[in-house]
Amino acid sequence: MSPLKIELPYGKSKLTLEVPESMFSEILLPKKKEGVKNPISEVEKSIRNPVPTEFSPLDELINGSGKTSIVVNDITRSTPTHLMLPPILRVLKECGVQRDDIRIIIATGTHRPVTREEMNKILGDIAGKYKVLNHNCDDELVYLGETSFNTPVYLNETFMESEYKILTGEVELHYFAGYSGGRKSVLPGVSGRETITRNHSMLLDPRSDIGVLDGNPVHEDMTEAAEMAEITFTVNIVKNEKKEIVSVFSGDFKEVLRRGAKVVDQMYKVKAKEKVDTVLVSAGGFPRDINVYQAQKAVFNAEKMVKRGGTIILFAQCKEGVGNKVFEEWMRECNDLKDAEERVKEKFVIGGHKAYYWFRTVENYRLIMVTDLPKEIVEDMFRCEKMSPEHAVKEIDGEFSVLPYGGDTLPIV
Structure with a gap:
């Protein structure tokens, strides 16, 4: 069976990927609505x-x-x-x-x-x-x-x-x-x-x-x-x-x-057929993937349609890096989700909430990033794996779905 080709927004361009059609479930896209003429x-x-x-x-x-x-x-x-x-x-x-x-x-x-x-x-x-x-x-x-x-x-x-x-x-x-x-x-x-x-x-x-x-x-x-x-x-x-x-x-x-x-x-509230083992999610390109701070929203939405313990593959360029100093500090200083949650409860600081959500993801799912961020930042700070687009799709495990505009689309399962 020939591979299925899909396109995902990445920065100001798009990535074309070949994925296994035999394991493909669905692509969740916003419902089409024409723009006004004037x-x-x-x-x-x-x-x-x-x-x-x-x-x-x-x-x-x-x-x-x-x-x-x-x-x-x-x-x-x-x-x-x-x-x-x-x-x-x-x-x-x-x-x-x-x-x-x-x-x-x-x-x-x-x-x-x-x-x-x-x-x-x-x-x-x-x-x-x-x-x-x-x-x-x-x-x-x-x-x-x-x-x-x-x-x-x-x-x-x-x-x-x-x-x-x-x-x-x-x-x-x-x-x-x-x-x-x-x-x-x-x-x-x-x-x-x-x-x-x-x-x-x-x-x-x-x-x-x-x-x-x-x-x-x-x-x-x-x-x-x-x-x-x-x-x-x-x-x-x-x-x-x-x-x-x-x-x-x-x-x-x-x-x-x-x-x-x-x-x-x-x-943008889109009905999904089922929860799947793997989700390929793009933040939606620029400016949704201008930094990790913004791109995290796509991960949050992807969680709604992936099975607990499953894999989320995030496509986000992040040309401006992390995007928030506090977010970066908490990601470096917190040990785990419990640590981040305690910090939020004790003394909430803007940016820290992103660390809380990120730790919640990496402790419940396998997270892979396709990004321009340096490998050491992805692996050491964000506790996940950095891969090339070609390598990432080889990590698809079981049935998978695609979320091209993850920063805006909310899967309803």
């Missing part, structure tokens, strides 16, 4: 027809000139910000908001600042025409009080000084907040490190799970923080696997998230 027009239409229906359109919420902050995603997300901003900026201009009063804030959370080159990529032609700043989770913050979960809320000072606060982003699955989008532009997007740390420490709660909003304490805490910020307007999109916009929702940040989550469920 994204900018779709965003503009959404802005003028917000949800819920009683929520006012953006042009009715802007009462003349005033300090305005627009929050946008950083380079770790492939959000088409350059398509979303023009209609928003056009409405602001029509309503009398002066260009000098507008600030575009990159929602870095605890991530590194974006570079000038990355800023140009995120904003397109808009870069250079407006004042743009990277959020700094350790400086220039305003304290708003505590949530009912005892999370101290510190938010970006420039953001909080604005009369009009506009959020942009995308709704997608998130492994403990349930979904990204909506309130997540505020927490973690423009929040202080202490705020993010306290919020993310609730990830050990079993209710903090991927694809879950109701009863999810991480989500509910984020929502309270965003309510305290008094958001003016939100614009979120949903993308297909080709990174095309398929849906746009605008208006109230809570309703925008709910509407987007329904579309995400239809596309």
Whole structure:
């Protein structure tokens, strides 16, 4: 029997692999949904027809000139910000908001600042025409009080000084907040490190799970923080696997998230026939595999469809290495899952949660990485095996399935 050829995203390219057809179970892909023909027009239409229906359109919420902050995603997300901003900026201009009063804030959370080159990529032609700043989770913050979960809320000072606060982003699955989008532009997007740390420490709660909003304490805490910020307007999109916009929702940040989550469920929660012995999973290419910190999400999803003790083969370029200093420190210092879990309980630090999830994987599954990372980092720090693509597929043991967009696709078994 001739081998089966499959393609997996890797960085900004794809890997073509030959795999044994006799052991092949299935390829899980997001459900196809065509991208909208005119994204900018779709965003503009959404802005003028917000949800819920009683929520006012953006042009009715802007009462003349005033300090305005627009929050946008950083380079770790492939959000088409350059398509979303023009209609928003056009409405602001029509309503009398002066260009000098507008600030575009990159929602870095605890991530590194974006570079000038990355800023140009995120904003397109808009870069250079407006004042743009990277959020700094350790400086220039305003304290708003505590949530009912005892999370101290510190938010970006420039953001909080604005009369009009506009959020942009995308709704997608998130492994403990349930979904990204909506309130997540505020927490973690423009929040202080202490705020993010306290919020993310609730990830050990079993209710903090991927694809879950109701009863999810991480989500509910984020929502309270965003309510305290008094958001003016939100614009979120949903993308297909080709990174095309398929849906746009605008208006109230809570309703925008709910509407987007329904579309995400239809596309990215995919029914799997069965759990298998081996899963070949790609993080989904750039920027999903920009570093291990981001690529770990694909491993988390792959666990949903592999038998306990089975094999996960991760394809992730990781051209920027580990991606988080704390993650790296915990991976070097922790001995095992128990050690990582105790650290999370005793003193949660952003980045440490990734080590907890990673140890959980390597203690329950065999993990192989196809990556640009040095072998010593893969084996010594991440406690798994580094192999070439050709060698890795020879390690397929028993029945296997393929998850080409593992960072976005949630197998339902």
